[in-house]
Amino acid sequence: xxxxxxxxxxxxxxxxxxxxxFCPGCxxxxxxxxxxKAFEELGVERLxxxxxxxxxxxxxxxxxxxxxxxxxxxxxxxxxxxxxxxKLAKPNLNVIVIGGDGDLAxxxxxxxVHAARRNMDLLVILVNNLVYGMTRGQxxxxxxxxxxxxxxxxxxYEPVMDVAELIARTNANYVARWCxxxxxxxxxxxxxxxxxxxxxxxxxxVIAPCITYVVRYEGKTxxxxxxxxxxxxxxxxxxxxxxxxxxxxxxxxxxLDRYFEYVRKATEGGKGE
Amino acid sequence: xxxxxLSGNEAVAKAALDAGLKFxxxxxxxxxxxxxxxxARELPKNGGMFIQSEDELAAINMVVGAALAGVKSMTATSxxxxxxxxxxxxxxxxxxxxxxxxxxxxxxxxTGQATKAAQGDVMQARWGRHGDQVVVxxxxxxxxxxxxxTVKAFEIAWxxxxxxxxxxxxxxxxxxxxxxxxxxxxEPEPGWGSEDYSKPPFGSDDPRKPPPLPxxxxxYDLLITGSTHDEWGYRDVHSFETHFKLVKxxxxxxxxxxxxxxxxxxxxxxxxxxxxxxxGSMSRPARTAVRRLQAVGFSVGLLRLKTLWPMNxxxxxSYVKDARVVIVPELNLGQVVYDVRIVASNDTVVVPINKxxxxxxxxxxxxxxxxxxxWGEVLEEALQP
Ligand SMILES: Cc1ncc(C[n+]2csc(CCOP(=O)(O)OP(=O)(O)O)c2C)c(N)n1
Ligand code: SF4
Ligand SMILES: [Mg+2]
Numbered sequence: 001x002x003x004x005x006x007x008x009x010x011x012x013x014x015x016x017x018x019x020x021x022f023c024p025g026c027x028x029x030x031x032x033x034x035x036x037k038a039f040e041e042l043g044v045e046r047l048x049x050x051x052x053x054x055x056x057x058x059x060x061x062x063x064x065x066x067x068x069x070x071x072x073x074x075x076x077x078x079x080x081x082x083x084x085x086x087k088l089a090k091p092n093l094n095v096i097v098i099g100g101d102g103d104l105a106x107x108x109x110x111x112x113v114h115a116a117r118r119n120m121d122l123l124v125i126l127v128n129n130l131v132y133g134m135t136r137g138q139x140x141x142x143x144x145x146x147x148x149x150x151x152x153x154x155x156x157y158e159p160v161m162d163v164a165e166l167i168a169r170t171n172a173n174y175v176a177r178w179c180x181x182x183x184x185x186x187x188x189x190x191x192x193x194x195x196x197x198x199x200x201x202x203x204x205x206v207i208a209p210c211i212t213y214v215v216r217y218e219g220k221t222x223x224x225x226x227x228x229x230x231x232x233x234x235x236x237x238x239x240x241x242x243x244x245x246x247x248x249x250x251x252x253x254x255x256l257d258r259y260f261e262y263v264r265k266a267t268e269g270g271k272g273e
Numbered sequence: 274x275x276x277x278x279l280s281g282n283e284a285v286a287k288a289a290l291d292a293g294l295k296f297x298x299x300x301x302x303x304x305x306x307x308x309x310x311x312x313a314r315e316l317p318k319n320g321g322m323f324i325q326s327e328d329e330l331a332a333i334n335m336v337v338g339a340a341l342a343g344v345k346s347m348t349a350t351s352x353x354x355x356x357x358x359x360x361x362x363x364x365x366x367x368x369x370x371x372x373x374x375x376x377x378x379x380x381x382x383x384t385g386q387a388t389k390a391a392q393g394d395v396m397q398a399r400w401g402r403h404g405d406q407v408v409v410x411x412x413x414x415x416x417x418x419x420x421x422x423t424v425k426a427f428e429i430a431w432x433x434x435x436x437x438x439x440x441x442x443x444x445x446x447x448x449x450x451x452x453x454x455x456x457x458x459x460e461p462e463p464g465w466g467s468e469d470y471s472k473p474p475f476g477s478d479d480p481r482k483p484p485p486l487p488x489x490x491x492x493y494d495l496l497i498t499g500s501t502h503d504e505w506g507y508r509d510v511h512s513f514e515t516h517f518k519l520v521k522x523x524x525x526x527x528x529x530x531x532x533x534x535x536x537x538x539x540x541x542x543x544x545x546x547x548x549x550x551x552x553g554s555m556s557r558p559a560r561t562a563v564r565r566l567q568a569v570g571f572s573v574g575l576l577r578l579k580t581l582w583p584m585n586x587x588x589x590x591s592y593v594k595d596a597r598v599v600i601v602p603e604l605n606l607g608q609v610v611y612d613v614r615i616v617a618s619n620d621t622v623v624v625p626i627n628k629x630x631x632x633x634x635x636x637x638x639x640x641x642x643x644x645x646x647x648w649g650e651v652l653e654e655a656l657q658p
Contacts, residue, residue, distance in 0.1 A: 070493070071497065085334065085337060085342070085346070088324060110330075262317060
């Protein structure tokens, strides 16, 4: 049909790999869309100069292989470390990490929290689907207490890790948390993190409950879940997923600013030690 | 020519800088830390990046990221840190990241003896990862060779797009000797200088030729994954063909270039009756033993392996076949001796000498005594009616 225009996001996608392998209704698509909308509104036509780094998990498949840009699909948990290497090797590249709660908050948390402490010049998007989606729905550090999963068949009993609040307590420049229902706020946060707050560590957590292992288990449809999240997730409110909104927005010098300052000292000072 | 009095660890660091190192990530650990200290001082002043990572998992993965971005990068560690790096090393094999990892061996397992020399990580360096793969392992025996082989490590890593392990040890790392260095080292080039970015970045018709590594950020839309992938990087985690073709190519890429990566030195009598096979620091007492045995009339030689993996079994066999007795001194409970056993015939007497711990080397006199004793037994047996 000639009257149908191609969806704007197609220009950011490797069309040959579509459709995505995600379960029908998966919120990964919403996160992807918000990101692409942000690029569109920022006037980015082609993602040259952007490098997307991800680990292992459903959310790690958002960039790899879908995004038409340089993409590095790394080991489980190591995306932030690889991204750090890329950024330091080529400081003029824009490096974006996308990963899951297992990837970034469990096996890879050490890298995440240290990159935040260093105010490393990276944007990290955590797709918190509350479980390990890829490996069939085991509990993660963000699984709400009481939730039944294959590894907590009688209800999760470990207290939840509030990743965004933890990262906000570090030296990171920008921290926000949105639900997939907060589409515009999420998109605006991504825009901010790529423009107004484009240096240092930027962290955006997205609450995007896994359709297959959370939402369906609750007997809900994706549509019902979105409606529920719309009611719950209002800016600056406490929710069962933690505080929603922009938790921190600063513009301190990033890691590279400080490193180059250090280099200046080293070259002027001479000897070192 | 520059001449300096350097420890093996300093020589590694200097060689890396000379070979164009621009990125170092590492986590402190004895007995490798001097490499890090040296680079912490020098890299920032030389337009490079130095970062003390939060752990060794971070170090190796940062180094992989930097290498994929097209920058010469390296990390150095010892025993426990090397164990932590194994998954990352396997990932580097799969994405064909040209990285250099230095492991200054100490006594293990566990924390073992942090300050004491050992050679117990040979098998780990070769086989420490899951899955089929080949990495290159080089073993320097002196500060001079620590310099030379580190330069070589960068050449091989970038030439073949394969991780190279420099397997040093505490004696080499902390030993201090005069090191001669050329005024300028030619910076190793990707693919030995023949990169064609229109070709697929993860495939090659000739398995001996590594695919090109286009730089990030230049619009090549590189698709890099540690999962099984086709020649353009598209993930294929189902088909037999894609996986088999990939892992076979990764192996053949290195084995097909064995003449470029396998290095050794022979010292002593031609077709010697007694052959000593040694590497790293323990090839030094072995050399002394050869001289002493020659002085008392033995026909003896030393095959000193500079490359420990991949092993050129044909080359090894060509030396072992002439010997009646092969002595393999190692600062471990026996690792490279297995290679000798693979190529030795039934009539060859293979004699391991194993010691490890306390920073105690294998002394030349121990090798001499062992050689004389075993040779005596061989003669006695031959004279039996
Ligand atoms: C070292 C290692 N351990 C375990 C796994 C298995 N694994 C793959 S994905 C995954 C969890 C993914 O969960 P998450 O990061 O939350 O991503 P999601 O699929 O939920 O988006 C695990 C445990 C692995 N690939 N590597
Ligand atoms: S398992 Fe969950 S997170 Fe993974 S694709 Fe399916 S719905 Fe999405
Ligand atoms: Mg998850």
